Amino acid sequence: MDGVVTLVDEDGVEHGFEIIDMVELDGAQYVAVVPADEEPEEEDESDELVLLKVVAEGVEEFLEAIESEEEFNRVSAVFMERLKDDYDFVEGEE
Template sequence: MSEAYGNDFVTLIDEDGNEVEFEHIDTVEYQGTTYLAFIPAELSIEEEAEVVIMQIVSEDGEEMLEAVEDDDIADAVFNMVMERAEAEEDE
């Protein structure tokens, strides 16, 4: 699944209707759902960046990204992404 998305940039619409470009930094599976992590594209990964967690949902057979509303799930996925990033840095 992660190869399909690769390391790429996406434009998301924020709650104010503004287009914001994000960089996809990781894809993780959590409790049977695929989640993608993004950071604002203008920031480097070393900076303190807001990580945006989105989930893949199927609607009418089409995959779409949707914001994760459940804070507990978002936190768990965020922690997985951070652990994986730290493990990569240690290598």
């Protein structure tokens, strides 16, 4: 899995995301994606890094949200360490 993937939101709208990193942790694979630039000349400094779990069903692979807060925290710590030189991380507002 690499390049740009298309994800469909809850309203059925398709969005392109660029895979920027992939990691295996505790026997599962995870990807970090950012919204794909539709117009490269417009740099948006506030792009969100989205973390998803790779789930295999037969020969097909799907991406799904990480539901467990504990699992998400472990995965995000790994990606933050791996990507710290390329991205500035800001804790989400509650």
